[in-house]
Amino acid sequence: MKGDNTLKFDKAAESPLEEQSLDYIEAVAGKFPGYRRAHARGNCYQGVFTPNGKAAALTDAPHLQEEAVPVIVRFSNSSSNPNHSDGLTPPKGMAVQFILPNDQITNLVCTNIPVFFARTPETFTEVLELAASAKKGVPDLTSFLKIAKQVPESTAFIDLMKEVRLPASYAMAQYFSIHAFYFINSSGRRQAVKYIWNPDEGMSTYTKKDAIKLLHNFLDEELDERLESGPAGFTLNIQLGNEDDPVDDPTIEWPGDRQQITIGHLSITGKMENCPDDLVFDPTILPQGIECTDDPILHFRHLAYSASSDRRLREKEGRGKGDQASI
Ligand code: HEM
Structure with a gap:
């Protein structure tokens, strides 16, 4: 499979920002x-999320009360190029769709x-635009980081990227919501929270040197094998923001001493044959009891996920649905 790296820049200037950002992603990757x-390459898994009731005082959200709910989980390599090897891009994604009792x-x-x-x-789009115009051949992570460095607010991200290592398994990494959300309880009280998934198996990573020797889709195969001997689990924690903690800035972590509460457990039981074509993990789809903050990136x-989904569904039309297991 070969990517087409051409971009019609004149077209980008006319279109909404989310379309421009996707055009630049295509130009870069x-x-x-x-x-x-x-997050082009990934696989979907089924599982169950069981809340422990500890979030109920903070939110009315149906999946955070007492009843377990089914979930779809998609683990993904963050690269926009599905051919990129797991070992080349340490950032990974974990997207969870909770199926609520009312079928929402x-x-x-x-x-x-x-x-x-x-x-x-x-800023996001500008960084991509710069990366697209600086591009000679497919830029690697290092050259992208050099461009991102021109944005002062990216310091924390760049420092973390220097340290992040390839997880030994999708089931052996911590995953963060980055954005804050509001939990709202039955009395209307609002509490800003961020989410963290903690793996039951603990965390483990590869050194950079070992990571590049691994197979292209090493993490997919590792998880397949792991699930043969039983479910993979994560606990879900929320971090409670203080009054002064920023809720609209995804470039800043809240201080590590903020109170955390464990609110439930996820058990991933098996791999789905295909990810449904129309599965879109839009992070702003929220039930009663949870609201978006004013974070502009969120x-x-x-908009961007919807535009991306429109593009890929249009492209798949006529090619037969569900024919590529790891899209
Ligand atoms: C300007 C900000 C962002 C843009 C424009 C953006 C764009 C995208 C796009 C276009 C997709 C593919 C959507 C689809 O076709 O279904 C995607 C997927 C994804 N993004 Fe982002 N993203 C942004 C920020 C973030 C942030 C802050 C996170 C981390 C919390 C994140 C995590 C993910 C993950 C995990 C996926 C894969 C979801 C799946 O498995 O379907 N993104 N992103």
Whole structure:
């Protein structure tokens, strides 16, 4: 499979920001018809989330009371290029869709890095534009980070990226929501929270040197094998923000001493044959009892994920649905 790296820049200037950002992603990483424009390669798994009731005082959200709910989990390599090897891009994604008792859904979309590199959609798009125009051949992570460095707010992200290592398993990494959300309880009290998934198996990583020797889809195979001998589990924690903690800035982590509460457990039981074509993990789809903060990146994701999904569904039309297991 080969990506088409050409971009019509004149077209980008006319289109909404989310379309421009996707055009720049395609210019940087290549165009891979039918694939997500970010986190292109991944697999879906089924599982069950069991809340422990400890969030009930803070939120009315149906999946955070007492009853267990089914979930779909998608683990993904963060690269927009589905051919990129697991070992080359340590950032990984864990997207969870909770199927609520009323058949509605809500999504919690996390990565193993606790901050993002841009505070606004405009900065995000500018960094990609710079990367697209600087590009000679497919830029690697190091050259992308050099460009991101031009944005002062990306310091925390860049420092973490220098340290992040490939997880030994998708089931052996911590995953963070990055964004804050509001929990709202039956009395209308609002509490800002961030989410953290903690793996039952603990955390383990590869050194950079070992990571590049691994197979292209090493993590997919590792998880397949792991699930043959039983479920993979994560506990879900929330971190409670103080009054002064920023709720609209994904480039800043809250201080590590903020109170954390464990609110439930996820058990991943098996792999799905295919990810449904129309599965979109929009992080702004929230039930009663949870609301978005004013974080502009969070709101922009709603637009970008929808535009990406439109592109890939259009591309898949006529090619036969469900024919690529790991899209
Ligand atoms: C300007 C901000 C961002 C943009 C424009 C963006 C863009 C995208 C796009 C286009 C997709 C593919 C959507 C689809 O086709 O279904 C995607 C997937 C994903 N993004 Fe982002 N993203 C942004 C920020 C973030 C942040 C802050 C996180 C971390 C919490 C994140 C984590 C993920 C994950 C885990 C996936 C894979 C979801 C799946 O498995 O379907 N993204 N992103």
